[in-house]
Amino acid sequence: MQDIVKNAVRSGRWEQKWGRKHMKLVMKDTPSKWIPIAGSSRDQAHAAKNLTSEIRRLEREAGFTEFSV
Secondary structure (H helix, E strand, O other), X not given: OHHHHHHHHHOOOEEEEEXXXXXXXXXXXXXXXXXXXXXXXXXXXXXXXXXHHHHHHHHHHOOOOOOOO
């Protein structure tokens, strides 16, 4: 899951931010589009499956045709 997050951040479209309880991936140009990154390992296993599709969905909504992951 960390590789997915790193690739998204490297693309320049996303940044990692820390909330009170967990980290989130925030789209730079559209801060209202963000994805929580789960804190516990159990939650991360579930979230990793959906993270790539969620990033692609939000990028598609923002008008990108090439995806960062």
